[in-house]
Amino acid sequence: MFHWLEKNPFFFAVGVFVVIAFAGLIEILPNFAEASRPVQGLRPYTVLELAGKEVYKKDNCIACHSQLIRPFKAETDRYGQYSLSGEYAYDRPFQWGSKRTGPDLHRVGNYRTTDWHENHMWDPTSVVPGSIMPAYKHMFTNIADLETAYAEAVTVKNIFNTPYGDDIQPGKEAWEKYKAKVLEEAKKIAADMKNQDVKDAVARGEVPEIVALIAYLNSLGDSRYAAAK
C-alpha cells in the first residue's frame, strides 16, 4: 500500500490529511459547547476594560504574565482560588500565557489597587525593588482606542451573544451616545491616580492607555462577579 501511495501523490496527500486531522476532531470538538459557558454571575468586560485589554495585548504582557492559577496549594496561597473554565467565557482571545517571568495576574484585581498599578507601570522598581520589568511610561501619554473597543463589544454581542445592554449598538451614532459612559468610568479610575497629565487628558475626553489598562487589571478578579460579591 505504501509503495502505491508514494506513486500517487493525490491519495498520499489525502492519507496524510486524514491521519493528521483525526486527533483534532476527537480532542477538540466534544468540548466546545461545555467549556464556553460562563460561571454564574459573571459579567462581560466593560468597553473601557476591553480597551485596556487591547493595551495589554499591544504591549504583549502575555510574554511574561500568565492568567491561569493551577490547582496547587502553592498557587492558591500566592494568587487565590484556582481558575475555572467558565471564568474565561468572555475572553477572546484567552490570555493564559505560557511563561511567568512575572507573577500570575488572573486575580490581580483582588490585591492590587489603581494607585499601585500607576506607580508600578511608571517605575516598577519603585514598588518592587529588584524588578526586571521595564517601565511603560508611554502608556501615560498614548491615547487608548475606545472606538475599537466599542466595536469589539458590538461584535461579540451580535455574533456570540455576549450579554451586553441594549445601548451597545452598531454605527457611529450609537457610539457617540455611549462614549459618555466610558468617559465616566475612566474618570473614576483617574480620580484615584496622581499623574496630573493623565487627569487632564481624561477631563478633555481623551483616555490615556494607562487608565484603560488599570481598568482591565482591576477587573481581573472578584469585581466581575456581581452576584458573588
Added chain:
Amino acid sequence: MQSNAALEYDYSVAKLFTYTTILFGFLGMLIGTLIAAQLAFPELNYLLGEYGTFSRLRPLHTNIVIYGFTLSGIWATFYYSAQRVLKVSMAESKFIMFMGKFHFWLYFVGALIAVVTLLMGISQAKEYAQFEWPIDIVVVVIWVSWGIAMFGLIGIRREKALYISMWYYIACFLGIAMLYLFNNMSVPTYFASGGLGSILHSVSMYSGTNDALVQWWFGHNAVAFGFTVPIVAMIYYFLPKESGQAVYSYKLSLLSFWGLMFVYLWAGSHHVLWSTVPDWMQTMGSVFSVVLILPSWGSAINMLLTMKGEWNQLTENPLIKFMVLASTFYMLSTLEGPIQAIKSVNAIAHFTDWIPGHVHDGVLGWVVFMIMAALFHMAPRMFKREIYSKKMMEAQFWLQTTAVVLYFTSMWIAGITQGMMWRAVDEYGNLMYSFIDTVTVLHPYYAIRALAGVMYLTGFIMFAYNMFKTMTSSKELTEEPQFRSPMA
C-alpha cells in the same frame, strides 16, 4: 523511463530564499540575543523607546525566527531538492517558475509588513499566531502559491515514486494549512460594528478554554510541522547526499513518517496541563507525548545508522558534523519534551525557563544546525564555487555547540530553581519566597544565557560571511561535486 542526459536544474528561487534565510536568521537571532540580555540587564529595555521593551520585541524574535528564518530555509531547500528528487527542472514550466517567484516576492513583502505591524503592537496576542487578519490572508495566499508550485512540480515529475523528503514537505504543507486556518478564525470588528474603530482589529471565534485548546493544538503542531517535519525532510535528503551513504532503512522511514503524522497532533494538550481543559484531554496529551518518542527517535536513529561504517567522515567533514549533531540534538529534545509532558514534572517545569530552554536546544541545536548544513551543501552546487573556508566552518561549529550547551544548561537550572522556589514552604506551611525573590535569584543564569546568545549569533555571522564569500569570490568549480562538498 528516465533520460540519461543530465538535467540543468534552475536554482533562481532557491537562491532568493537562501538570501532571506541568512537575513532573517541574523535579524531574529540579534533580537533574541537582545531580549535575553534584557532579562539580565533591564536597562537594555530602553534602547528604542516604546518599541524596544522585552514584551514588544519577544513576538518579533519568535516570528522572525519561525516565519522568517525557518520558513525561508524550508523553501530554499525545497526549491533546491524537490527538482532533484522529482527529476524535473523549474525551468521546464514557465508557470511553475512564475509561481515560485511570486511565492518568494509575496512572502518577502508580507514578512516586511509583518515586522512593522508587530513593532507597532498590532497583534492578536495569541502566541506564534500574532498576525491580525489582513496579514493572515496574505499568509494564506503565500501558502497556496507554494502549494501550486509544489504540486505543479510533482505533476510534471519524471521520477514516479516520491522520495521520503517529499513526503515530509507535503505533510508540512497540509499540516500548517489546516492548523493556521483554524487557529486564526476571527471576526473583523470593523465590519461587524457598522464601520467603527480600527479596520485591522478582530476578535477570536473561540473564547477562553476553547481558544486555549485550539491555540495549543496549533502552537504545538506548528512546531511539529514547521520545526520537525520539514527539517526531517532536509536531513533525509542532505545527509545521504553529503555522505554518499544510502538511507539505512526504508521500513524505519515508513514507520517514523506515518507514526509521526498520527501521534503528533494528539500531544498538543500537554501545553495546557493543570489548566481548565478537561482532565482526559490532558492525560491524552501526556500519553501521546511519550509515545511520540518512537517516531521521533525512529527518524533520528535512521539518520545516525545511515553513517554506519563511515564514521570517519565525522572527523573529516564539518558538514557531516553539523548534521549528526543536529540529529543528536533532535533526540535530546524529543526526549526532553515528553519528560516535561508528564504531569508531575510539568507542575514544576511549566511557566519556568526550562521551557524556553527546551525550545532552544531543539531550534538552535536541531533546526538551525540542519538548515545551515543544508545551505552549505547547496552553495557549491548553486553558485558553482567551492565553500570558502573549512576552518571557519569548524570554528563556527564548536562556538555554536558550546553556545547551545550553555543556553540549555543555564535554563534548565534556572527553570527548576524557580519552579522549586515557587512551591517551597516553611515549617508552618507558609510560602517561603515572595515572587521577586524567585526572579532576582535567576540573574546569573540570565547572564549566562545572554552570553550564549552572543556566541551563537557570532557563529551565525561567521556562517553568513562564509556563505557570502562562497557566493562571490571562492574558487570556481568546473563540474558539480557528486557527494562531499568541496571546501578550501
